[in-house]
Amino acid sequence: xSVILILLIASISIAALFLFAFLWGVKSGQFEDDYSPSSRxxxxxxxxxxxxQ
Amino acid sequence: MVKGIATNEQLRCYHCGETCAxxxxxxxxxxxxxxxxxxxxHILNQNDLCDYYALNKNPGLNQRIHVRKDxxxxxxxxxxxxQLISFRNENQVHVTFYLPQMxxxxxxxxxxxxxxxxxxxISSKVNFTRKEAxxxxxxxxxxxxxxxxxxxxxxxxxxxxLNDLKQKRPAINKSMVYQLGIAGFCFGNIMLMxxxxxxxxxxxxxxxxxxxxxxxxxxxxxVLLYSSLPFYESSWKSLRHKFLNIDAxxxxxxxxxxxxxxxxxxxxxxxxxxxxxxxxxFFMLAGRILQDKTYRQLSxxxxxxxxxxxxVSVLTEETEIPTALPDIKPGQTxxxxxxxxxxxxxxxxxxxxxxxxxxxxxxxxPVLKEVGELVYAGxxxxxxxxxxxxVKEVAQSYLTKLWNNEGxxxxxxxxxxxxxxxxxxxSRYFTYIVLSIALATAIYWQITDPARLWPAVTSIFIIxxxxxxxxxxxxxxxxxxxxxxRNHFFLRNAQTIEDIAxxxxxxxxxTGTLTTNQQQDIRYEGTTLTAYQLQQVAAxxxxxxxxxSRALASHLSDGKRLKVDGFKETxxxxxEGLVEGDFLKIGSFEYVSGKKNSSxxxxxxxxxxxxxxxxxxxxxxxxxxxxxxxxxxxxxxRLSVISGDNETERKNLQQLxxxxxxxxxxxxxxxxLHYIQHLQQQGEKxxxxxxGLNDAVSLKQSDIGVAVAEQTNTFTPSSDAIIExxxxxxxxxxxxxxxANRNIVIASFVLxxxxxxxxxxxxxxxxxxxxxxxxxxxxxxxxILLITFGTSSLLASRMRL
Numbered sequence: 001x002s003v004i005l006i007l008l009i010a011s012i013s014i015a016a017l018f019l020f021a022f023l024w025g026v027k028s029g030q031f032e033d034d035y036s037p038s039s040r041x042x043x044x045x046x047x048x049x050x051x052x053q
Numbered sequence: 054m055v056k057g058i059a060t061n062e063q064l065r066c067y068h069c070g071e072t073c074a075x076x077x078x079x080x081x082x083x084x085x086x087x088x089x090x091x092x093x094x095h096i097l098n099q100n101d102l103c104d105y106y107a108l109n110k111n112p113g114l115n116q117r118i119h120v121r122k123d124x125x126x127x128x129x130x131x132x133x134x135x136q137l138i139s140f141r142n143e144n145q146v147h148v149t150f151y152l153p154q155m156x157x158x159x160x161x162x163x164x165x166x167x168x169x170x171x172x173x174x175i176s177s178k179v180n181f182t183r184k185e186a187x188x189x190x191x192x193x194x195x196x197x198x199x200x201x202x203x204x205x206x207x208x209x210x211x212x213x214x215l216n217d218l219k220q221k222r223p224a225i226n227k228s229m230v231y232q233l234g235i236a237g238f239c240f241g242n243i244m245l246m247x248x249x250x251x252x253x254x255x256x257x258x259x260x261x262x263x264x265x266x267x268x269x270x271x272x273x274x275x276v277l278l279y280s281s282l283p284f285y286e287s288s289w290k291s292l293r294h295k296f297l298n299i300d301a302x303x304x305x306x307x308x309x310x311x312x313x314x315x316x317x318x319x320x321x322x323x324x325x326x327x328x329x330x331x332x333x334x335f336f337m338l339a340g341r342i343l344q345d346k347t348y349r350q351l352s353x354x355x356x357x358x359x360x361x362x363x364x365v366s367v368l369t370e371e372t373e374i375p376t377a378l379p380d381i382k383p384g385q386t387x388x389x390x391x392x393x394x395x396x397x398x399x400x401x402x403x404x405x406x407x408x409x410x411x412x413x414x415x416x417x418x419p420v421l422k423e424v425g426e427l428v429y430a431g432x433x434x435x436x437x438x439x440x441x442x443x444v445k446e447v448a449q450s451y452l453t454k455l456w457n458n459e460g461x462x463x464x465x466x467x468x469x470x471x472x473x474x475x476x477x478x479x480s481r482y483f484t485y486i487v488l489s490i491a492l493a494t495a496i497y498w499q500i501t502d503p504a505r506l507w508p509a510v511t512s513i514f515i516i517x518x519x520x521x522x523x524x525x526x527x528x529x530x531x532x533x534x535x536x537x538x539r540n541h542f543f544l545r546n547a548q549t550i551e552d553i554a555x556x557x558x559x560x561x562x563x564t565g566t567l568t569t570n571q572q573q574d575i576r577y578e579g580t581t582l583t584a585y586q587l588q589q590v591a592a593x594x595x596x597x598x599x600x601x602s603r604a605l606a607s608h609l610s611d612g613k614r615l616k617v618d619g620f621k622e623t624x625x626x627x628x629e630g631l632v633e634g635d636f637l638k639i640g641s642f643e644y645v646s647g648k649k650n651s652s653x654x655x656x657x658x659x660x661x662x663x664x665x666x667x668x669x670x671x672x673x674x675x676x677x678x679x680x681x682x683x684x685x686x687x688x689x690x691r692l693s694v695i696s697g698d699n700e701t702e703r704k705n706l707q708q709l710x711x712x713x714x715x716x717x718x719x720x721x722x723x724x725x726l727h728y729i730q731h732l733q734q735q736g737e738k739x740x741x742x743x744x745g746l747n748d749a750v751s752l753k754q755s756d757i758g759v760a761v762a763e764q765t766n767t768f769t770p771s772s773d774a775i776i777e778x779x780x781x782x783x784x785x786x787x788x789x790x791x792x793a794n795r796n797i798v799i800a801s802f803v804l805x806x807x808x809x810x811x812x813x814x815x816x817x818x819x820x821x822x823x824x825x826x827x828x829x830x831x832x833x834x835x836x837i838l839l840i841t842f843g844t845s846s847l848l849a850s851r852m853r854l
Contacts, residue, residue: 012242026227026234033181036161042158043162
């Protein structure tokens with residue numbers, strides 16, 4: 001019985017992890033522009049400047 | 054033939070891919086069509102950004118039209134800057150520009166490498182769907198104006214309109230996606246933990262069953278309190294308007310299901326129906342999101358502010374001061390440059406105006422205005438600079454005023470009545486039936502066995518909520534919107550589908566809708582010209598930039614170019630010159646013949662060696678498919694054509710449309726509006742198909758306003774739908790699928806009633822087991838999804854959409 005409890009906790013927490021990943025993804029706008037990231041990875045050099053940050 | 058194509062291939066501009074007339078403009082082996090394109094190539098070449106050309110073939114856009122040097126001078130204005138900049142501190146500024154020219158991965162590459170062109174750019178990030186670039190730059194080193202000019206120099210001129218001065222656009226509402234995510238999470242886990250309920254559990258493990266039930270209870274709470282919020286809000290809103298919409302019974306069902314289930318768990322009598330409840334919420338939210346999916350790159354809400362520039366040059370004692378539009382006062386003198394929009398009604402005080410009212414009327418041929426004449430806001434000057442004395446403020450000008458007052462008032466009234474979908478009416482009957490069944494059951498159990506009253510009544514509400522109706526409606530609508538969008542017919546929202554299906558009367562605008570401004574019919578009348586003489590005319594016309602000359606040159610030219618000497622252009626009158634030794638004059642009747650003008654219509658006269666030969670008449674070209682379209686529409690709809698032009702076209706239109714079509718000419722925007730109101734008073738459901746700002750008010754007033762655009766990214770007035778011009782020919786097919794929408798929804802609803810009857814059979818007896826509920830609920834939802842998606846897609850493919 002205790003094994004099932006551990007499994008329950010594990011499964012729910014993993015599911016919760018994915019839920020938060022999804023919510024974070026929506027919040028940070030990852031689903032807004034589905035074109036640029038896919039073409040951006042094909043460019044040879046990094047587009048963002050490294051001078052700042 | 055093959056050879057001809059091959060040579061054409063070689064003569065394509067390396068930058069924009071347009072065919073080049075000759076190889077005069079080139080660097081190394083690369084040919085360009087104009088100096089502008091060559092310039093862009095040079096800038097990129099110097100900065101080692103030629104990957105731009107490697108990613109896509111001829112990725113650029115034509116640079117033939119030069120942007121005036123001081124065009125972005127207004128960006129130096131502190132007050133304007135404040136409105137455009139999203140963030141600033143001592144050493145950096147963040148700004149987002151809308152760049153309508155963006156179209157491929159090359160653009161993305163170039164725009165994200167802006168820092169290689171200008172060191173003071175820290176970073177630039179492109180949002181391709183919105184065609185925006187967020188640029189961060191160092192502030193003392195460069196300025197907003199310099200950034201705008203940098204973008205312009207590489208062919209991406211930022212589009213800054215008066216609209217940007219207003220409040221920031223509302224952020225896209227993501228809350229429904231969060232709600233869906235949470236509902237999905239809870240639904241999935243509850244399903245998993247309901248297995249002991251469905252399959253039974255060993256008596257020795259009885260303690261586990263309790264744990265599962267309590268977990269389900271806990272997981273259902275976020276769905277009840279957060280994910281279902283849209284249903285509560287919508288039903289509360291409708292009840293306050295004393296109207297029972299579809300969300301009210303659904304919200305009731307959600308709450309009853311939760312209370313009943315919670316009571317079962319608390320009293321230890323059962324596991325409840327948390328799985329069904331969270332499941333319905335999840336599916337319904339998914340349907341809603343599918344239906345509300347909007348085309349973010351399109352805007353249906355545009356008003357005149359999106360067309361108008363943000364600032365204009367005001368002349369004060371010979372200096373130009375860029376001034377924001379709202380600050381313009383009557384009495385000021387504006388300097389309008391080539392290709393600029395006149396922002397306020399005024400009197401022309403200097404220069405010769407060739408005003409292109411295509412934004413306003415759809416008519417692409419410019420109108421000549423002399424000093425002292427009134428020019429209306431919305432026209433675009435082509436040709437030299439002009440000065441205009443403002444007589445009315447921007448917001449008080451003829452067009453803008455019309456828009457602000459009459460348009461908005463008209464719409465407010467109609468939207469309330471318009472938005473009653475048949476689905477709500479259907480759900481209302483459904484709710485009454487369910488309520489009476491519940492009442493009958495309650496009375497029966499009250500008499501026979503009062504203990505079973507509440508289980509039975511609550512089960513009825515759980516099983517018979519009209520969620521199936523909502524699901525079939527949202528999924529069908531969503532799919533049809535998607536299918537139509539794929540065919541370049543974009544609808545504002547799902548309600549528009551139903552409105553289109555109800556249309557009884559279609560009103561067409563003439564110019565720009567029935568006719569195209571991409572092409573003109575040119576007809577010659579007079580003494581016959583030889584092929585060589587025609588080439589002479591073409592050569593002379595090609596030397597001028599006037600729109601009529603350009604049209605004439607491209608109409609006549611055969612590719613070779615004859616030599617022109619002594620070319621002279623008299624603005625607003627005509628051109629003359631020696632073509633291979635022969636003296637030619639083309640232009641207005643007065644200019645060519647020396648006598649006063651007599652004829653109406655757009656005509657260009659030609660004389661050879663000072664002898665009048667004849668005239669080229671320009672006429673708008675009717676779209677080729679109009680006769681077929683009219684033939685298809687006529688049996689089903691009443692048709693009207695309203696035009697702001699004079700009656701010269703009456704005969705042509707009569708022929709195109711045949712008898713029984715109302716043709717109205719000389720219609721001002723108000724007249725169009727009144728005509729539509731008049732039709733609506735007679736009980737017609739009016740669809741207005743138009744373009745241009747002069748149709749904007751009538752597009753708003755009509756039951757469905759359809760804006761026609763040559764390309765989807767051009768600007769269209771606010772409307773319920775946007776259609777790409779060449780898709781107009783398939784209008785009847787689009788109508789057919791909109792009408793089919795209702796049948797699909799009703800058919801799947803009937804099916805869901807069958808499920809409901811099965812469920813009710815158990816429910817009225819008060820023994821609806823969780824297992825039955827758990828089978829019925831997803832199977833009805835899934836079969837509805839399959840039917841709605843399947844039939845609408847099948848229909849679309851049979852209609853070749």
